[in-house]
Each structure stands twice: as C-alpha cells, then as structure tokens.
Amino acid sequence: MRTDAFGAEPRGERLARILHSPNFADGAFQNPVPTRRLVYERTPLEISRAQLTADRARRVPAAAVPLHRPRPIDFAAAPDSGLRLTWLGHATVLAELDGRRVLFDPVWSERCSPFGWTGPKRLHPVPVPLGELGQVDVVVISHDHYDHLDMHTVQALLRGTGAVFAVPLGVGAHLEHWGVPTGRIVELDWWESAEVGGLTLTATPARHYCSRGPRTSTHFLWASWVVAGPEHRIFHSGDTGYFPGFAEIGRRLGPFDATMMQIGAYSDFWPEVHMTPEEGVRAHLDLGGRTLLPVHWCTFNLAPHPWEEPAERSLAAAQALGATLAVPLPGRPFEPAVPPPLKLWWRAVAAMPKGAELLVPELATQPSDTRRVEDDGVTV
Template structure:
C-alpha cells in the first residue's frame, strides 16, 4: 500500500510542490540545533491538529461552517494601489501596504521589503482546486516598482506561491527564507547567490537591512505529509532608523517576549490573527493571542494580517478584526486596519473606519475546500 501511495503521489506532483533540500543545504539542516530525531522541532511542544473528535467530524465541521458567515455579503472593498502612491519615499521613513492575507510591502529607511508574496487566485498546487481569494490583489507585481528583499516565513501555499516567486525573479531582489525553503526557491529559478537561508536567531545583512529569523510555533508542508526538512520562522527586519516584525504563521508561545527583549522595540508588528480553530489551537493564534504577542514584542503599532483573503477556518470572515480591536482596546494596544492595498505610515496611522462591516456576512455560503486536509497523522509527521 505504501508503494502504491508513493507511486500515485509521484503522478500528481507539479512544480508547485517544490523540491527537497540536498547537498550542502541538507547538511546544514542536519546540523541545526532545532533539528532532532529527523525533523525540525517547535520551540515548545506543539500538535498540528488536536483531535477531540474523529477526523471525519473535523472535516464535516469545516464544510458545515462554510454555510455560516465564512464569506462576505458582497465584494470586499479594495484600495487600488497605484505606482504613483509608492513613488515618493515615506515622510517618516516607514510605510506599510497590506496587500491581503500575509502579503505586506514594507518601505523602511529607503529600502523595500515584500513579505510572503502570494498573487495566486488559489492557495493550492492545482488550478481550480483549493481556497480561492475573496478579493483581487490591489496591485500587479509588475507595478510594484523595485523590491530589495523578498521574505518568506514558511512554505505553506498561502505564504509561498510559485507563480509570484517566478514573477519576482526578474526584480533582482534578494530572497530570505528559513532553512530548507531555499530549495523551493532555487527549484523555481531564483539564483542561489540571491537566496539567504537562516536558522532561528541567525541574522544577515541584505540591502542595508538586518534580517533575523525568529522562532515561531508552526510547521511546513506542501504535500500530504508534514515536511521534516523545512523550517518555519517569524522575521525581524531592522534598518538604521526603523524596525518591523512579521509573524508568518504561529501559535502563541512565550518566545515572543524573548524576541521583543532581544530585537525590539518594533515600530510596527504584522501579526497573524485569522485562520484560528479549536481543531488547531497550537499552530495559529486567536486575535486575542495576536494582540498579546504584539505587546510581548514591544510593538508600537499592530497591523492585523492573515484574514479577509482566504477562507481557511470555521470562523466568520470578519470576526478576526472585530476581536482584535476589542482585545486591543482592553489592553491599550494601537491598531491600524487599512483597507487592503491602502498604504499608510505607522507614525500617523489612520483610525479604523470599519470598512469590513458593510459586507460583513453572507448567511448561505457554498461549502469550500479545506486548506489543509485533515486526517490522522503518524507520530513522525507531527512537529513536537
């Protein structure tokens, strides 16, 4: 059966699955202090999925919740970002443009950093299958202008998109990624000389900026089995005057306070607040945990990300931002919730205008495909 499954898997593979690390890249992975017993390990014990009920019940819950407010009642309002808006440097030296989900263009101290670029219509290795984006991208890659550094947090399809990477190869940008993920990038045409792979707490100087990969609580996978040779990370990016933090995907854990103490304070944090679920509470944060992480990080301004673009969990599509604002008000955190695509400077961020409430809920939405198939995992597939 195992041989048949492997043969079937080889037949359905596409370039989008990427490739496994080999050679010197693999040797470096095996030497990592975060790699043990054949796999990368989380900073604290972590389960990918918590099975309180059977896998079938989990899948049924995913599909059933597709009919309860998981999609907006109308088109999500998107700011059509134009090149001219990005032509002049930010007056404060720091400007952020949230382009949807975890994709953010950060302009700091004269450099431009693009986090987790995903322009694909679906986060999936196959055309026509998988979660479809709820809004168009606010700008074409070709209209972004120069990009100095592309930062990848991990290899899940809603954070690492082959077509977007290939489109960015011609920009001349440097690419920064956690250990192992460079294998995918090189497989898709990024020159090896432009790829920097970092382990947790390692730093590199790229384009006059200091990039540091920081611990995160998650996992990697672009296929039916959890990958063991690819690391996941959050990122600190520091220039001469400003510094920002991008969470990627992560569950909450005490390590945010250490990151804040070692690398903060941050002028802005971009923190995942959506796609949480009681079925995977240890690998994604709730909005309340996201606000808490922001405060642990010693962040000045919180930009909530990872919501409103893909239907990935059972919660209503607008719930993450409402819960984030409520938690921030209670804890005294400053939050910016721009329209998708609208650039802003954290030093003078506009107050939230609650743009999402106009299209908040669609009561009878069609069921959608589940982003990460839920099934029993063998022990060696679950990062500790």
C-alpha cells in the first residue's frame, strides 16, 4: 500500500533543525496551547459511525455548485488596489499582491487522498485548469494533510512555473521526495521569515497537527502564514483551532488587508483542531483583519455538518460582530479594498430540508457602507 504520496521523513540537516526547534519537545512538535485531536473519549469506531450516518444528503449540495470560470483577461491587468484574491475552492486561494502571485494550499486533484480510487471526492470542479492559471511566484503550504498538500499539484507547479515553495519545518522532506529542488524550498519554523521576490513570508503559529502516512509522524510542523508586500498584508489560517495567539500575530505582524480563515470541517469530535465559523470570524477580528474570505468549505465532504452551514454561520457571526465578509463564487476574483456585494449563492444549491424557511439575515450597517445582500440574484 506504500505510495509516493505519503512523502518522506526528514533526515540530515532538516532533522537537526527540527530537533533544535523551540516548538519541538518530548519527541514531537507541540501546539501553542494544550490540544487534543479528538475529544469526549469517543472511540474511532464511534466517530466513524457518526461520520457515515450523519444526514449525508445535507452534507453535499443538492445541485451543481455555481462557478466563475476565470479567463486570462481576468488576470491580465494588475488589481487597481494592488491586491486581488481568487478563491478556487476549499483552502486554495490565488493572491495577487503588490505585483507578485502567491498560491495558497493548491489542490487540483479529484480526491484529497493518497489514492486515486478512494477518499473524499470533489463536490465541484476546480474553476480554472492549473495550466491556465499563469505564472505563480510563490506556493505557500500550511501543513501536510491531503486537502492542503497534493503531490500531483506540486509536481505540475514544479514543471509549469518557476515558483518557490514555502512550507513549515519538516514538510520540505515531502517536496524533495517528489522532485522539488532544495533551492526552490523555503522551510520555516514559527515566527521565522524569508524574503522571496519582494515579499516577506512568515510562518506563524496554528493549533493543529500533521499526518500523511499510515502512521502519524512527529517531525512535521503546521502553520498559518503571513505574506507582506510593500503595500499590503494578508493572512492565511491553514487549519487551526481557535487560540489566543491570533491576537499576538495581529500585534506583531498586522493589521491585515484580508484574512483567509478556515470556517468549515468542524465537529464536536475535534473542536480543538478546527475552528467553527464563529471562531473564524472572531480570529479575523483578533488579527486586525479588514476583509474576511471564508475558506475550507464547499469543496470536500469532511465533517458531519450540512454543506451550506459554514457560510450561513459565518454570515450571522459577521453580522453580530461587525466584520466585513466576502463570499464570492469559487473562481471569481475580487479586491478586498472594495468587497463585492454579498450574494447568498449557496442557498440555491444547498440541500435545504422540506418546508425550511429561507431567511436573509440583515448585515450590520457601517458608515458609508453601500454593500448589498443578494439571494439568488435578487436584491433583498
């Protein structure tokens, strides 16, 4: 059952760096606060049974997910504000930042799995073929789980672009195993920074874990990321539970023009390693974020919550806390400086229960805020 997708274990100088990391203790990388991967003393069998039986019809869209198919002309001109984001599904985001192009957690494969015949399958196609994405200057990887680090996508980017790959400490071993030259890998511990093409990349703490092969390795770090250019700063959460460290990241490296926050694949079974939508909005505000792009939902069925619930709960939390939210169609570029009107597009394709009332929450009004909420193209 061994496959190259499992990657490789760190050795040599890389392993020496890991063993001397201030975040490595008792034979493993440690979270910033005490963290359990699974809680409530449930057995793996109980959790698997819940995953298999929890209202599976509600966990997938009832109709095709609408996509925006970007054309080369969409990216031909530089963004007016200097910053443009394109969410491509799940945690994959293309950021055009101060003249550079940064691709976060790219996954183009049909399944997030080491095998092509099993594992969570896409609920919608990628809005744009990888070969049509154009030049990528930096690829940023948050951690080594299959829905964030995809071997085939990495190898395609290696052949098709001159990108530098920025990864947390230890994860470079996987990339080298797949053919990425050492000189194209930037490998960072938490709070370490590197300059790449006029951008400053900083690996920042997150509350999660790594695991890729049949046994969990203790030698791979996970991270959130800050990318700063001469004019703009953005934050990508990767996967993380909520913790007080977001405020410290904001104090040290913020504020941020935009944050890309994990708001999906949460469960009562693992509340300490993934955020709920409410926690994602709270973390965005802790960071000093201006525009919040919710990610890590819509694309893969990874948790027992309804498919549309992350978007609905993010909308309600943004309303309650006064956060600026952008939830574009997958593939639709936008500039965080001028967030697009909120269209509740997910409601038209969600598997809503029979007789459910379609409610449109009012958004908190801010001075000079002319944004609208639209449901299925109708302003309400």
